[in-house]
Amino acid sequence: MCTRLYLLTYMTEKTKSVFPAAICHTAIDSVMNIPVTAAVSRDALTDNSLWVGIILMGLVPTLLTCILLTARLTARKTAE
Numbered sequence: 001m002c003t004r005l006y007l008l009t010y011m012t013e014k015t016k017s018v019f020p021a022a023i024c025h026t027a028i029d030s031v032m033n034i035p036v037t038a039a040v041s042r043d044a045l046t047d048n049s050l051w052v053g054i055i056l057m058g059l060v061p062t063l064l065t066c067i068l069l070t071a072r073l074t075a076r077k078t079a080e
Contacts, residue, residue, distance in 0.1 A: 024062065027057070030053070
């Protein structure tokens with residue numbers, strides 16, 4: 001819990017925006033719910049909706065955040 005808080009605070013401070021941290025928070029929560037979802041239903045792991053949810057709610061926001069952060073940091077370095 002504390003490590004996540006430090007990471008999200010660091011992201012907010014570095015980017016001067018709450019949006020990358022919010023996207024990352026959503027991705028982390030989505031991934032953390034996978035074991036709970038799998039435990040609820042025996043067919044949850046074979047159901048395609050679980051995997052679509054993992055990809056859409058977890059991987060896509062994480063990749064988008066990484067791309068946006070990289071672009072923003074590159075723009076700052078070239079502006080200096």
